[in-house]
Amino acid sequence: MEPRLKYWAEAPELIKAFVALNDTIEGSGLDKTLMHLVKLRASQINGCAFCIDMHTREARADGETEQRLYLVSAWHDSFLYSDRERAALQWTEALTRLADHAPDDALFAATQAQFPGEEIVKLTAIITMINTWNRLSVAFRAVHAAPRPEAA
Secondary structure, three states, X not given: OOOOOOXXXXXXXXXXXXXXHHHHHHOOOOOHHHHHHHHHHHHHHHOOHHHHHHHHHHXXXXXXXXXXXXXXXXXXXXXXXXXXXXXXXXXXXXXXXXXXXXOOHHHHHHHHHHOOOHHHXXXXXXXXXXXXXXXXXXXXXXXXXXXXXXXX
């Protein structure tokens, strides 16, 4: 598979601005584990192979378990996620699937119960950012990393 366009090279100043925003959001103080789960779930919904590959690798490097990564697409039916993670995943799905229906007041209240005040803004920002990266990567067919050769 070949990329359609190397968007990083075509619009470097714009992409630098996205990276700067991304760095600010990632440094906002939300738990890294939570951010990995959110980025992975949105990327799954959006069908972004590049981001799914990258975020599972990053999550594993930061200590996330294989089982939790495998089950994030079925988090509704797993006991492995905390109430806070479940609220974040539900909010992620709602914001990533805006075309289906906007989040209602009950979902907002449930999310806000786990992410009060500034935290819900931070969570929404990370969801918005990963959806931006997904759309760029899917539109221009970013190619994920090749498998690493097995150690002897």
